[in-house]
Amino acid sequence: MSDDEDIRSGLERTVAEYQMVSQQKAAITAQANELRNTLEHLKSQDENRPVFQQVGPILVEVEDVALLLGELTESLEKIAVHETRLGVREGELKSTYEQAVKQFEDA
Secondary structure (H helix, E strand, O other), rough: HHHHHHHHHHHHHHHHHHHHHHHHHHHHHHHHHHHHHHHHHHHHOOOOOOOOEOOOOOEEEEEOOHOOOOOOHHHHHHHHHHHHHHHHHHHHHHHHHHHHHHHHHHH
């Protein structure tokens, strides 16, 4: 395999991984935003009104809203950590990609 082919192959792998990480980050960001909005609405919900949670195809009344808030907050924290890690990896891959493109152009 020639140096050009090695560079091209590395570049293709980097692009594929970068696209995958970017898609995962977009999906995780959407989940985090949805959880943030849910938490905002739950916190502003009138205590005298019932809250429902989807379980499979049905809605079930929530018995303990405080417990639900805690569970959602914990989920958001875990997702936020994952989102940050994906952002770091995305940045690393972008840098690797830019270096590989420069190397390919110089070859």
